[in-house]
Amino acid sequence: MVTVQQLQRALALALLATGFLHGCAAPGQPDNPLTADSQPGTKSGIEAVGPDGWTPQELALIRSLSLRNLPPLPPSESNRYAADEQAARLGQRLFFDERLSSNGQVSCASCHQPELGFADGLPRGVGVDVVDRNTMSVIGAAYSPWLFWDGRADSLWRQALGPLEDAREHGGTRTQHVQVLARHYSDEYEAAFGPAAVFDRLEQLPASAGPLGSLDELEAWEQMTLADRDAINRVFADMGKAIEAYQRRLLPLPTRFDAYVDALNTGDNGRAFELMSEVERQGLKLFIDRADCMHCHNGALFSNNDFHNTGVADADENTLGEGRVRGAHRAQHGEFSCLSGYSDAGENACEELRYIKATGPELMSAFRTPSLRNVSRTAPYMHNGRLATLAEVIDHYAAAPPGELGQSELQPLSLSADEKSQLVAFLGTLNEQQKTDGNPWRQRPQ
Structure with missing residues (x-):
């Protein structure tokens, strides 16, 4: 290709x-x-x-x-939902949702503001804390094979997931984000991606656990079964894929x-x-x-x-x-x-x-x-x-x-x-x- x-x-x-x-x-x-x-x-x-x-x-x-x-x-090889409008509409809601952060005040749009060309006008982005990089506009980002300033993400959906768990950006954890999705967007998620069985077991899982969180959050993640971790990961990946479907609509x-x-x-x-x-x-x-x-x-x-x-x-x-x-x-x-x-x-x-x-x-x-x-x-x-x-x-x-x-x-x-x-x-x-x-x-x- x-x-x-x-x-x-x-x-x-x-x-x-x-x-x-x-x-x-x-x-x-x-x-x-x-x-x-x-x-x-x-x-x-x-x-x-x-x-x-x-x-x-x-x-x-x-x-x-x-x-x-x-x-x-270009097609998104790793995201079969990239052209799906229902996924894009869910992704748009996730992009603007401050609940996907540890303090309830940070969304993707906090740094990628539409009125500022989907940037933020600051030397370095500010989420839960100040980050190390200037905010790059996401307009037309779907054309790039590599995302972030150093290209560490090879797709838009992978890029979207990074800030959600970064301690200085959204500062959230994997189970926390999936709980927000299940609580507020379960119908929209099911319409785009199908049912998620893990939604019915969330009360049995840690409220805040993930591989990139604090020591307590990491320990809680490691105590989860492999099947539960995989189920959370799949829904978390779908969140990124929905955000990619939305960002592919942000064209110059x-x-x-x-x-x-x-x-x-x-x-x-x-x-x-x-x-x-x-x-x-x-x-x-x-x-x-x-x-x-x-x-x-x-x-x-x-x-x-x-x-x-x-x-x-x-x-x-x-x-x-x-x-x-x-x-x-x-x-x-x-x-x-x-x-x-x-x-x-x-x-x-x-x-x-x-x-x-x-x-x-x-x-x-x-x-x-x-x-x-x-x-x-x-x-x-x-x-x-x-x-x-x-x-x-x-x-x-x-x-x-x-x-x-x-x-x-x-x-x-x-x-x-x-x-x-x-x-x-x-x-x-x-x-x-x-x-x-x-x-x-x-x-x-x-």
Whole structure:
């Protein structure tokens, strides 16, 4: 099966092969002889005859970023309920339910707030306590084969389960969450997944027990029979699968940039001129060429869904700063992976996990490339939230500091203050224009 990530890599390789992306020129030559040192409407190797003054090569890159190029959602190999609407509706209710936490005040939506692009506007997320990572938006997350900043989850349903038991996020336990489900959503659960016999025995099981809780909660879990633990695990896994079914409905909406590309495609230069200012167009030009942003931020989601060291990790992050090194190991050994007994995957499925790249120096402090859609609404930035503004992010990429852990992939960029401002201006065109209050999947259910 060809994955979305493989398709994105193929596109990037094709563009590289034709010299479209930064870094293909010989020493001493312009990065892109078709566009370097040129402005729209001028000559630099060939005539810029495309709409709004773009060369054919530039247009190809710009069109590759359009939301119209977003492929259909890839199937969820390990979740046979991923497309089920009843499961999605249950998942939506679970996503917004604060009862799925130790203090009754934290839900998935506490960090993934619809009005903030399904992020939270904080340097690091806050659940029951402050966590170690900046909150990444879940819009379009179903397209990524790996979840979390380090990619330690190989599916959305597996990712959804992690925070529920994390002491600083939801802080709950496995039996506690299943009890909330049985008490408040038994009908919805049965409609989507069928009856759960364990619901009738919950009063005989510990109120709060799980493999990741306190010593008392762990002891209570270990005293349960294997059959009871398995029954709880299966319902708990179904909760994650319901949340995945819901999150697969959280797809990106058109932006001003997408409308601009549509205008280019129809040859409506007047409309294109209205949609993006000259400053924003110059920022786009930098983005697709000299600033080398498309090395990682490519495709309709502006992300290659891969992992890169950009020199941001702090030495005091300890093992957390190891990024993909640590994440790949955890992805291979989780009890809710695609290869686990709680997966719905077929015998020959799970290729991403089977052939995972889990070793190599390039994985040290490498973190997942986030989508840039809605990026100006989801500050602060980077995996640890240490950069407060887009201007700071661009300053960081231009300076290309070596970083404290691993080897940064960045190379210094010679960008003027005006050019940095142009990049920030272009990134502002990637915000969704459509209001979300008319989209029932982006609201707390009634």
